[in-house]
Amino acid sequence: MESDSKGGSGQEELRENGYGSGVVLGLDGGATSTVCVCLPMIPLLRDQLSLPDPLPVLSRAVAGCSNYNSVGENAAKATLEQVISDALTESGSDRSAVHAVCLGVSGVNHPTDQEMILNWLREIFPSHVKIYVQNDAVAALASGTMGKLHGCVLVSGTGSIAYGFSKDGKEARAAGGGPILGDWGSGYGIAAQALTAVIRAYDGRGSPTMLTNRILKALGLSSPEEIIGWTYADRSWARIAALVPEVVSCADAGDQIAHDILVDAVKELGIAVKAVVERLCLCGEDRSGSFPVVMVGGVLESNKGWDIGKEVVNYIQKLYPGAHPIRPKVEPAIGAALLACNFLMNEKNINNHG
Template sequence: MGSESDEREVILGVDGGTTSTVCVCMPLLPFSEFPDPLPVLGRSVAGCSNFNSVGEDVARETLEKVMAEALLDAGVKRSAVKAVCLGLSGVNHPTDQEKILGWLSGYGIAAQALIAVMRAHDGRGPQTMLSSCILQSLGLSSPDELIGWTYADPSWARIAALVPVVVSCAEDGDQIADEILHNAVQELAISVKAVVQRLRLAGEDGKGSFPVVMVGGVLGANNKWNIGNEVTNSILKTYPGACVIRPKVEPAVGAALLALNFLMKETVANGHS
């Protein structure tokens, strides 16, 4: 890379979750000088960085890897980094997260798909396209091998990685996969509604306006099956005043901007221009 890239000061933003971890490298500029669209010098994607799922050591390795690769993609050295913001999933107590995990994540969707495959194999449930597609995705020859595959490494991220297979099967008309996604949508919508009721966000008549920010890998759009849109429609049926917000930039970019904001405040507080 040229000397200009080597000398450029940058900021890093990280969006770390159970399914994947994304890091972006952006130039260090005053907010007023940022062009539209926002410039991303480098971007990298790695696996799970939720320490409740993979453990602290693996999570740390993932974070170090994704940041190093983003810098490599941008062509800048580690010494050029002036601020970093990490947005990481995880709660203080792993058991608390396990209680709410269920249908509310990619893990929940994929786990139900695996159960459906085993039920079909045992004759306890209907046949499903999920069986052949999941086996092909994992390089296995029989549903019996799924038990060993699951217990070999039951991490959330590894299982959640099967969500695209479930969505693909649903888009191709598989009824079981479609039911799994519909159930996931309803459970997520019910959870949102419970929060709205608990905090009284919609007012006494339930028609008040409140924001709903749609962020998360599972909520992303697909060719036909758009989980995010389905969740939105379900919420709006109950709360027509809900204001659905889809971020204009990905969460990792938002994290980088938070890093920049903190750096600017520190600079002002220290009396520098």
């Protein structure tokens, strides 16, 4: 399902076609960039089959990192304000037209994180606007299930996390603690192991590897000694994660160390999904029940030879034959916007029956 981008002039036509007045915003804030999309209210979202195809996306804006653990609170807040302003301007809407905002952002690991970001957004919007803050993995799950929170999502980009919801609303997560606390299987985790392998080979603690020449060439460096300075010169984890294609390329070419790094990544990602599935009993008591596993992130996208995503699916399906892999047709920001619609409608239904 692809999105259809329309400017502000299309809002009147959308209303004539049965969409509600006003708009919702969905934000996806990862370690690399922040995306904000603006959608009209979709009044029939409770019936998943009624979702329009293509989705009527009014606007889309992109800005930098909004994970305050990576860039600090001031920079993260400024990024959110900028990307929201750009999306509203492009859609021809103002802040008073917004009914709800759902933000999925990496670094939201505790209610205190949610409250801090909620306070930032409350400063931006009028009091009638409903604001929902989730971990970015929740928006990623919704992008595969079109706004329905059930099943498990596996995200592996710069960082990695597995997150899931049972049908009765219980939730669980595994990994997602950032590079220091073990986002193994992430782009950062894979590339950091590769850099470590190069240093080990250079100083005699490890075997020679094709990764040495490949990574030095990619970074424009002349000696493994220079990798140490390069690694610590910039706080961004994404620049390290960007080396994953070099690892995949070396594994494709038969380098055993690169191959072992990717095998280890597959196992770690599979274990993260397993932890969530077991805690929520998504597979049912007989372990054969059907449930979606949404696969999101650059590390899980198909590669020429060594396909990490495919290997992870094989790992999961050996454990749970009923696991149904989904590669989303829309981006996480749209998943967040659909969540905003669903959350808002659920609140209205509760209030109407209360």
